[in-house]
Amino acid sequence: MKVPVIALILSLTALNAPAQTDIPKLSLQQVAPGIYVHQGVHELPDSHNRGEIANIGFIVGQRCVAVIDTGGSPEQGHALRSAIESITTTPICYVINTHVHPDHIYGNIAFKQPGVSFIGHHKLAEAMAMRAPFYQEKAERDLGFSLKIENFVPPDHSVRDTLVLELGARTLLLRAHKTSHTDNDLSIYDAQTKTLWLADLLFMGHLPVVDGSLNGWLATIEQLKTIDAKLAIPGHGPVSADWPGALEPEERYLKTLQSEIRAFIKDDKTMEDAMENVDLSVRDDWQLFDEFHKRNISTAFAELEWEDD
């Protein structure tokens, strides 16, 4: 499969944290003026990478900095914060959580202080509350650190439809999406540079993971395509200047899942059958395929067997 990806690197400077020994350094790229991204790795979260696998970063305006996702561990949150402080003296006003997954929110605590507003989808607070005990257990077991309930900082402002954030000579448009990757996905659009920060609504290289709704995600992709963007920032994988082309591999995978599972259901085949046989041909096109493909099938199967009701 040809993946038309142009990793756009306007400036590849590893910007290091100040010389504090206890805070690890975080590599960042300025992918557009004032937009900085740390690119994660395509790995399962574990005690070695401490769950620090997602793309995270921030956008700098004249008056305010908006952090977009805070990382997979409290330490990564602190590393991001110290990196921001080494790059700009502009204060951090907002922390935007694109969705509830641990690799995007476990750094939240590093930014919790007066003057910083947390922003998320209107279903994010509930998702955090419902998942916290499960996620705490998982962090302890798989990531090698324990999390207090305070680590899940719920949003101070929730987005039901859209929200405009003024950063000073820079306007961000936040969109709350219908159930897609999760039921609390938020995307961020920077009008000045036409950069669309999609987080996990866009997977590049890393197999897309369905933890919401397959049909919903495909509908969201249709809407996203109409956005006039020049640069797309995925939640996993390289930043891409190919828009809306960057969505193609993900869309193709999800559409194939949808059509093949529908055929299995129509033929009265079982979930077990589907998990063994659906669409294995694209295995080599994706990383972490074996880790997530079967799970995607079971999630999608359970959704699609009720789609006509």
Add this chain to the structure above:
Amino acid sequence: MKQLIALNKGLWLALAYLLAVTGSAFAAGEEEAAWNGGLRQKFFGDRAIEEGNQIIELTAPYRAEDPALVPIQINSKIPQTKDRYIKTVTLIIDNNPVPFSANFHFTPESGKADLAMRVRVNAYTHIRAIAETNDGKLHMNKVFVKASGGCSAPIGTDLEAAMARMGKMKFKLDNEKAALQQPNLAQLLISHPNITGLQMDQLTRMIKPAHFVEELKVSFNDKPVLTAQTDIAISADPNFRFYFVPETAGELKAEIRDNKGNQFSATQTVTP
């Protein structure tokens, strides 16, 4: 050179095998702890339980892809006849917060005491199917499954949609035309969030109360085919596959009741 590699490979395999064997021997005590430490006694007292796969066989994935949605199958090895049949199958998941998962009652008219469903698995655990034959004997088959968090896992992300659809049921028959006097495979899909009550909301200090299907009755022309008591280990939107034997054309009927007293039913016309 090639031979040397082959030999080496054989050696490694042997070593790996040895490790696996001794490893599982060490772990065996722990794996049986919940069962021997009270579950067995609680559900079956001092009755003898024969272990093996001569009467029923349980199939489950060794590693669960989604712990809240683990497909399992129970296959019977004897036909259901008037003289000899499986009366009850009890499903127990040792290390779940509620180990009792379900109890299925069959009759000779069930045709085959086969079952398939999806369950929640909360920890590395044995899943056990214990069949009681009509002579009162108990037969157990078990499978070890690696999964975690299935019961505390978040409720399916679209709880609103699930609640709106609650109580909808549909049958799917394996063949459009039923084969008379023979076991026919049927699938029953039940839309119900089956909330475990373990999905604690720590931010508001509230617990979503358990809300799950407790009883299921399937009949054909008013004769029972399958009756079950079910608990929170059954996945959201319960899905059961089972057999029934139509003597003539007729109506397959499912009735469910949840722990809040809600009752739902659905029927399916069966034609040869």
